[in-house]
Amino acid sequence: MPKWICNSTGRIAVAAFATVILVLFSALAAVGEKQVDYLFVLCIFLALLAGFLLLLKGTFPKAISIILMVLLPFGALCCMEFYTHVPWDLTPPIAILNYLFYLILFLIGFTVFGNAAGGSILMAGFPMLVGLVNYFVVSFRSSPIVPWDLYSLRTAASVAGNYEITFNYRIVLVMIGFVYLMVIGSKLKLRFPSRRLLPRIAGVVAAAVLMVGYITAVKTDEVGDLVGLDTTLFTPNVLYRNNGFMAAFLSNLKYMDVEKPEGYSPEAAQEIASAGSGAGEGGEASADSGSGTKPNIIVIMNEAFSDLSVYGDLNVSEDYMPFIHSLQENTIKGDLYVSVKGGNTANTEFEFLTGNSMAFLPAGSVPYQQYIKGEMPSMASHLASLGYETHALHPYNASGWNRDQVYPWLGFEHSHFRDDFEEVSLLRGYVDDHSAFQKLIELYEEKEEGTPLFAFEVTMQNHGGYSKEYTDLFPDIKLLDYEGNETTSVQAAEKYLTLIQKSDAAFQELVTYFQNQDEPTIILMFGDHQPSDYICNPILRLFGKDSTSIQSSIEEFRKGYVVPYVMWANYDLEGEGKTLSANYLGGFLMEQAGLPMSGYQSWLSELWQDYPVLTANFYGKEETAGKLSFHEVDEIRSEGKIQDYAILQYNDLSDSKNRIENFFE
Template sequence: SFLLNSVRWGYILATLFPLVFGVINFFVIQFRSSPLMPWDFLSARTALSITDNYSFTFNYRFVFLIIGFAFLMICAEKMNLKIKSLRIRLAALILTTICMAGYVTVVKSERTTETFKLYHTLFAPKRIYMRNGFAVAFITNFRYLHVQKPVGYTPKKAKEIMSEAKVQDVSATSPDKHTSKEVLLKDKPNIIVIMNEAFSDLSARGKFETNEDYMPFIHSLTENTIKSDLFVSVKGGNTANTEYEFLTSDTMAFLPNGSVAYQQFVRQPMPALPNYLKSLGYKTTAIHPYNSKGWNRENVYSYFGFDTYYSKTDFKNPKKIRDYISDESAYQKIIETYKNKSPEERIFTFEVTMQNHGGYDKDFPGFETSISLSQYDGKKKSDNVRAAEQYLTLIKESDKAFKDLTDYFQKEEEPTIILMFGDHQPADNVAKPILKLNHINQDSSVEEFQNGYIVPMVMWANYKLESRDIPMISPNYLSGLLLSNAGLPLTGYQTFLENLRKTLPVITGNIYIDKDGNYHQFSEDSYSELLNQYSILQYNHLSDGKNRVNDFFG
């Protein structure tokens, strides 16, 4: 009002501002099951690019709130009060600005959180917003815009931890127990990694029956195969975080809750799996059958050392399922990169698929749902049941495409290892029919809530691989597991993590799990020394480029 010299427009804007934020938050929660964060505005372009596949649904409370806000703005339209004195307006404007700045500064401080006993340790961000209120929770997150330095961090301390990691032996994790780098590199395999969009097995949420198996090939795959439940840090969105954890071996546990590392913290070249494999002679290729700039991938892939990056525009007449390029066509691009290499070359190809992306409650011409939830047959099906059935149909298509890919490389003489894992589960609305069947309240315990963060991991090779099931793992450990089973040397960082995995097989942005299967939150003191060592190494890797020990990270 003081800035515009109009109570009318000041009141309208003051009403419109929270309305817009509230509506955005409402839909963000619908799409990915977590609330709006300050850094989400960095992802606005990526988010807007996929909204066509979503249905915008409203409930009666949403409509009543819109009507209420509209009524307030109509009332404001009748106000004609103006302040003629410029001096009074400027004084009031300065005072208001100081008060607002003071409020933000006080609210985002840790002392305020402690004094008013604000929620900040729960594993569900949505609950924090519900308990603290949108404004307080949103502003509090501003203090997480930068990575905090770990307790006791110095470059010297990081080097001490590194020196200890280098002398530890992890050769037992390698199937051939090679001791020489030259021997390891003599007959190296092609390496293919697929991070499959929203790929998950909903049986992690509870038991249910379907008219046919939605994942027949992967469920039956046993020969030369390693499988595990992969615990990830995100659900329903923020795909790039799982990708970041895999490619760097860092964890979201030491980064701000809800942040996106690709957009906030990766700002320059840094050691990662692609440039390490490039140093071993691999030709490195990234593939993503969608927009090239999503999640800042165009820059990040260059920073990480990919030689080539293929995006949506590099696919000619691909098969589409719904509005996205299918996994079948996506995998044909992998085969194409393999065919185009010379016989003496080895490839590392990393693909992030798009077929299964969210938006499961719309009808698409040419796409028919083939999987049905048997317990709901013969009943009127809700939007959530139809979404679950569409989702499971997509998973079956992914399963078939993965079978075709492995069938192709099974016939090839060159050794090839393929790792596929999901980036996250779909948003909670897809799992609601399953939770309902099993009478499950996902907020009843940390363990139950974390079932929403489990996705499949499957590693297959066309050569002799010791088949086994690993009970649980997290993405930060996957590159070490992959290189060990490819018969390749580990970096110092991966060596440290392979030893850490023996004690803490899962570390995510939400929880960590010890070797006995106990779930822990980061507010606990359990294993604090081990976690602190890891956080010191990660800080040196990601945030202290000036003092980074590049050789340790590869």
């Protein structure tokens, strides 16, 4: 073996491993891109070259090593940003702020391992893995990783199998870039000045203190203002593009806890509640069950159920909601605005059941995971106080979004998860809506006679992962404008529309069953969010847009957060549909059911008159007759009624020991 080649068994093993892994990822990219071109050749060449360079003996002179040590963190910054954006989107001050993170990370590795090779492995290896995970998270749910996602790891792991992980040449080249940073780092002639234990420990502690100080500083408003960090939380992809991944992620740490609203005190909350509608005052209900009895209430929050024609008229081979579109008698339909898109299902659930709004919580947070830690009033506890038998159903893992703990805390007497659904039919491995709705019928038939039923079900049939090939799902509904040019994303959108049609058919079966029942029953079905941008983009392209371009206009952006709701009863239901957000929907249902609302629901019913739509991203207000105008939610945070809402919500969610009695339920 030539003298300039290292013959160390360990070094040869590392070089071989790195080369094989990079070649494997290059092959996966070729499969994902469905083409072998010059980029594939480039990836293979760079992979082989990386292995060769690792085997070379020798190091850089010390002076050059010091210069490279300063430059390597900048390379790590660039590679990290290339995963989803481009580094030149960062302003110089923000780039420097991000650069410092990678430099300190290098110093930690340098002090722990005692050499530059260890520093470069930590500095490049950590962001390489985090960036790769973030890339796929953005692909799946259209928004980047945020700190509170750590609370949702169990939920993410449980559904990951139904997503198709596809590599492309871009991310493989980024990974190769990170490997080259490690290769260069291994050639630096830099070692920790002392091999003694105490100086090494002191060095590690000093580097760790630097990192803690850095993170603490990035979280402050002063540093954010100094470098000009973007604080527009309602578009997290833009926020991460403008601030850089590390600065954006770390600055979000300050939102881990709910901020106390200005002017909050238990007494202030009580005063606001006392000035509004009193508990138990029902609205002017337009429902008449015909018997004077409390109607059974069935609520279905249908996973990813939406009507993508909000972006424009779709030229499809057949109607994907024929039954719902045909429903007229004893039916109320309308648009529902939600705070999430492509994921975080539990947030729509939270808003509907509690009447609280994500507008007052950190962007991307999940109350089920972060803030609900004990008994909390909800529609379930309110209906239980009215004599209802309350059930929560979800035909999937009980641990998802912490539901197995949260449902009892919200007042549900009975919870039903995947193991409770027997003899079901599956679609893509999920319990289909037909079986999910049959469970509702089963609960109705088994309930105690004379006791009204409240059943709240969150479905799974339409969950993401549409691009995979399935033996039990085919794109029956076609987007005719793409005929003959159906890419993977177009086929995924067609599969999604096919799933929506299957939900529509299952809903028809449920309605038909209750049409023939004597007990008055009202059924509400709504979507939790739209699918991810991967599904919406083929639709948007038909109208000359994409998921990035629509973020420049609130009027276009809000279309990504609207889903349909449909309310049907087997008795006279004469109310009119209205546009509203999820926090108001529970009270609207109570009103249509002819039941007394809680004090909180009554208060929200009054607020709806001024702000029909209030989400984490925007609000809607009627500025011309019959037409809503949409604006960024930050514009109204200081307005009186919105501040009052924030105070009431804080009292309910974050100050339970001083929670107003007999108001929230």
